Amino acid sequence: MNIGTLGAGTVAQAIARHAVAHGHHVLLSNSRGPDSLAAVVRDLGPLASAGTPEEAASAELVVLAVGWPQIPQAVAALPAFDGRIVIDATNQFADPPSHAKAVDLGDLTGSEFVAAHLPGARVVKAFNSLYGKYIAADPRHPAGRQVLFLAGDDPDAVSTVSDLASEFGFAPVGLGSLREGGRLMQLGGPLSGLHVLKQD
Structure with missing residues (x-):
């Protein structure tokens, strides 16, 4: 599978590392341009590359992993998604570095807000409720596997x-x-930040 990332921080790199380890091609992008990702790509290996957000958004599956305030700008100029899948790994932190305050979206969930900015995309909320270190780590533990919560309106x-x-x-x-x-998974929901293992 060809996977693109919008954002190349801790979460995007963690997902990318799992993906290339299982034979998937990953194209990472950020707002600073492909050259800024040269070291990251070298570290991830030959199945990883860097490109523009437009190139990343054209992949079979796209991971949205930018800071909440950057979402509108990050997706504004992207081509139509035409039914392709976008994993929404964002959280509605008003000030992402401080993690001190959540944006009030009224009746909307963060996922619905994101989906409204991605016309034509099939949005799946995932990887947002775990701290980055738990996404990056091997999800298989002696006591079981790391649970990953998902939500979406398209079953496929x-x-x-x-x-x-x-x-x-x-x-x-x-x-x-x-x-x-x-609503269960988003920032402030009962499953946000919950680290759970499923016994096998």
């Missing part, structure tokens, strides 16, 4: 992301729609 898209997460070694747990499941 959720199934695709679930299968990919299982391949990485996670234990995916679907929570339903972007509205109901997304």
